[in-house]
Amino acid sequence: MANFHQLYIFHMVAKLGSFSKAAEELSISQPAVSIQVRELEKSLGCALLHRMRRGLQLTDTGQAVFSYTQRIFSLAQEMETAVQDIQGLKAGRLTIGSSTTPGEYILPWVIGQFRQRYPGVEVTLTISNTQAIVDRIINRELDMGMAGSLVDMEGLESFPYIQDEIVLIAAPSHPLAAREKLALSDIEGQDFILREPGSATRRTAESCLRAHGLTVRTVMELGSNEALKRAVAAGLGLGLLSKFGVMPDTTAGFIKVLAIEGWRCQRPLTVFYRKDKHLPLAQRAFLRFLQEERPVPPGIK
Amino acid sequence: MANFHQLYIFHMVAKLGSFSKAAEELSISQPAVSIQVRELEKSLGCALLHRMRRGLQLTDTGQAVFSYTQRIFSLAQEMETAVQDIQGLKAGRLTIGSSTTPGEYILPWVIGQFRQRYPGVEVTLTISNTQAIVDRIINRELDMGMAGSLVDMEGLESFPYIQDEIVLIAAPSHPLAAREKLALSDIEGQDFILREPGSATRRTAESCLRAHGLTVRTVMELGSNEALKRAVAAGLGLGLLSKFGVMPDTTAGFIKVLAIEGWRCQRPLTVFYRKDKHLPLAQRAFLRFLQEERPVPPGIK
DNA sequence: TAAAAATACTCCATAGGTATTTTAT
């Protein structure tokens, strides 16, 4: 490949029309400039410029080379600013993966807040099951993730972000919805609509039911929180869902959260990422943003 | 300015996805590659790629830098071929200046022949008075010139290209045109149409007349050979013109060359150029072409 | 004849090599 050092010196000489001006601009001595230009001419096998008293003149080869060096060095300049921009978070990319619950109810809002602060950073959110997210983070396909249950966290750093709670929901028309206070025993044997197996919400829900010594009939399994709510609203059964998923809908009135004496089903929503020595700047900024500001969508305690 | 050596090594690593493959491609050792990439990362202040067992992965900064190095090094590649093309005369420029006579009757055809040989070379022909051509060659605005008389040739190399002759012309209707043989004395006192003062043809013509001891009446001065021929054809007087200028027209019959016993008026058409150590390749090729082939338009002895 | 560029030399920092260790799958 060409000697870019010599090309840059020639470029300056051609631009300023003088060896000594180029030397000054480059903060090197004038002989150094002469030598490098001569070497460049030697290696190209032809003269690039005619030295004359008043202003240099480019040969045709010199003009051709100069037209290229202008483009090359302006690209290099542009590249340096691009890198600076990424460093200064005026540019950059951040890929986040998450399971459905945080991906649908928490992260869209949090990412919006983050982007108000750093408008140049492009953020992608991928919603998938927790294990897939973890794998893709290990492979560096994703920068970081948020999920409700952690299957295999080897090689990952993590911290709990927010406390989630699985609540019981019913259609307002459901017999249990009318009653002021419910006991755990009221749930026993009821028809339930749950998320699909493999979902963290499902896993948490089932272990809570088990912990409370309850057995229920699973009449339907659905792969999305929204679908589950529609099914519950249609009166197909009771549902178990993150409190974040019912917040807007309870106010709208077509879903009711059942207040059951003694029901406790909490889980932390956890943020996780590779424990690399040097994290991408955009990622560091996002993690700092999460930990220092703990932004939470409005209407959530 | 950036360290292009390091950028090139990084570029190869990113392109081939491996430090050792890049080392092989670059014919340097693998540690050399490692070191240069590390240095580049250090000077940018951030990682460019993640080293992993199977294929490297670029960081976002790495991707940004790679997208630039691709453009930069393909430009550099293109530049090298462009220079090669100029060297190989597949490209290049040649600017020729000349006075009217060679510029109108000799060079257009000669340049045509040259361009058949070297189609990539762009040739410009500027027609002006001899002194202006010489000045512009000294200032390197023109590469070379051809003219009939040389005013001040200091600093120029030259060689005679072809022998020109100033001939006497008349309209076929002119009284002298009818006579088989003319003597010099027949010219004495005749009306003449000459080129403008400053023209080499004019200077040669006048010195020939003087040498033959003739005095004539200058009834008209014209700045172009073609205009002069029209005036002569219109019967406004006798004309003095290069034999190259009358060649096609005598056959056409509206101009007659007078055969005058004892008239001799020769001058060399001379090629000249700066005596630089290294001439542009296109110019060297053209000079070689002139000297070795001596191409002359058809119909000229 | 003066300012700009070219030479002549000396020196050192950078990039390269070899040998070896560390890392990651």
Next chain:
DNA sequence: ATAAAATACCTATGGAGTATTTTTA
């Protein structure tokens, strides 16, 4: 376990400096 990459250390060359001469308008 085994390639690939990183580290350690030594070497050499390319590019820089100062002093000086040569060129050119």
